[in-house]
Amino acid sequence: MGNFFKRHFKIITAMIAVLLFIQIPVTYAANLSDLKSKQQQVEQQKKELNSQINQKSSAIKSNESKQKQLLAQIDKLIDQISKTNQEIKQVENEIGQANQEIAALKEKIEALQKKIDERNALLEERARALQANGSVSFLDVLLGANSFVDFIDRFSAVNTLIDADRQIIREQKEDQKQLEDQKVVLENTKRKLEEKQNQLKNLKASLDSQKQEKNKLIAELEKEQQKLLSEKKLLEKQYSEYLEISQDLENQIAELQRQQLSKAQSSGNLPVSSSGFMKPTNGVLTSGYGWRNLGYGPEFHYGVDLANRAGTPVLASADGVVTYASALSTYGNVIMVTHNINGQIYTTLYAHLRAFNVGVGDVVKQGQQIGEMGATGRATGPHLHFEVHIGTWRGQKAGVQNPLNYISL
Template sequence: MKKQIKKRISLFAAIVAILLIVQVPITYATSLSELKGQKSEIEKQKSELNSEIKEKSSEINTIEGKLDELVAQIETLSAKITSTNKEITTVNAEIEEATNNINALIEEIAILQEKIDQRDLLLQDRARAIQENGTVDYLDVLLGANSFVDFIDRFSAVNTLIEADRQIMREQQDDQKQLEEQKLVLENTKKELEEKQAELQRLKESLSSQKAEKDRYISQLEAEQEKLKNEKQLLEEEYSEALILDKELDQKIKAEQQRILEEIRKQNAGNLPSTSDGTFTKPANGRLTSPWGWRNLGFGAEFHYGIDLANSTGTPIVSSAGGIVTYAAPLSTYGNCIIITHSVNGQIFTTVYAHLSSIQVSPGQSVGKGQQIGLMGSTGRSTGPHLHFEIHTGPWNGQKAGNVNPLRYISL
């Protein structure tokens, strides 16, 4: 983070420095090369700023993706929490119902306990009666019958008493067993419900904790996103400032180039060749160093398809006749080259100007006879500053096609 801050400060300082430089009037302006150096620096800064802006945008998009994902997760957690709350509500209702059942069963148990207690009292009374009167021998009771009918009555009474005792004992055992079973069921049910309630509560707390954690993470991401947006905005503002400076430098460079050209024109005003009568005029001042035709340069004879006029670098070159510029750029061994097409009384001519140090016209441009088109130089295959000048009949189709001796059309 500290490195980025230092970088931003350095960049801002550089922009301010350049801004101060480009605000100086042209009369005190730095050289053209320095202006171009400043423009190169601005272009570099623009490229770096653009890369950082794209990087910030990518980071913002990444955070937006994470936020969308977290929001979806939070929605899922919220749905689970809602579902868990419903389950907890259901379990609480079941616990309440079980509690009500337990309370009802407690009342039933109380009634059953009362029956048990009554049977206990009855059994205790019978035991006391037996204890007070002695053991009752049911056989003596039967044998003491006065008649068969009395025997039957006695037998029935004995059976009734015996069955009553047995029934009391069975009911006592059944009621005791039922009481224990009901108590066990209620205890297990209540325990299971309480365990389920505790489990649901733990689940709810876990889900709530996860949701809270994701909420905190969202807050962090939103803060980081806001920070990145602010940083991106600052970068965009710096980029806008760099664009303004870039345009200002372009204007300064154009103005300086124009000023330099104007100075060159003024310096070379006296060097412009005089425009002669006739269709063609001499393209530059200089001495003829190599005529048209065969010549020997020390490595064998070759045909020279034009004439060479030697002078100092920067000597003005003019169009030999009025026409249209068809080529203005480097061309093989010609170096910087201009080709102009002329129409003379319905006939097409082409003139070629080679080895220039500067080209001052563009393809498609219309030029007049004697109009300056460039400056003498030594580009391409050249042993010194001079103008190589050719004239061709017909359109340009290579140096051999329609090539004629220029001295047939111009005078030196």
């Protein structure tokens, strides 16, 4: 909640600042000093807004990354849930098959037990008959025999019949035991299958719960993403408004420079030269005129960059009068010199300076030191950014020329 209010407090503060600039027209600025002061404030606001926009962009990118990770995890969970459902179905089929086999065994056991019971009843009946008749039956068998051999044959026949019955009973009991053992095995198998079924159902419930939780996180991230996009859009709108204010200030600075140039011309302070331009500093060309990409998107480079160590002298490229000497947007510290060469008005711009050696209104000679090389403004290292414009400076695009058409390296 605290972060929420902090974010919105910054946005509201930026909006109030924009409104204040809009409500106090920059045309009320009395002089170049006022314009410079306001421009510095605007550039600071632009810098802060740009930083906030970058933070929002980073947060949006991070949010998108989290959503992608969660979606990948959800896809994995869906696959696991599908696989678990298939395993549950397979186990249920196996349990059903085991139940059928157990039921069939039960029927066999019952049928076999019935036969055993019937055979036991028959044997018991025979045993009771033999016991009731006792020796009489034995004597009958003995006395009824025609000979001793006949007696042995009769006695063996009775014993054989009894032994046969007993063998059948033993085999039936063995079959019954085997069926009982099979039934125990099947019941154990069924129990294990049921345990596995329960484990799979618990796993599925856990997977479903995880999926619901991740869907909830996705919904929260999507809501946060909408808020971030909305806040970024608002910041970009504010930045656009500051750009318009900045452009208005640049136009007014250019107008004041034109007025100063007009005064210089009318008073004879603007020297007339026919010698052309010279290289403004001792440095290596690191970036030419035209389109380039420094890692944050393509941009048009309106001059040339000459790199050397900080403090390297920066020289006036031609005779002229200083019409600007102050900070200017991403250029950092800037000097502008206006020239009259063979009747044509030019303005040269020297940016990213560490120090000034001249001020507005000073008349300078070609080769005179006007400043020192530095890395102020948007710069990755000490260098001089040098531009040539036809006419007075009215912004980057107005009358801009390729400096290499005017100087030799």
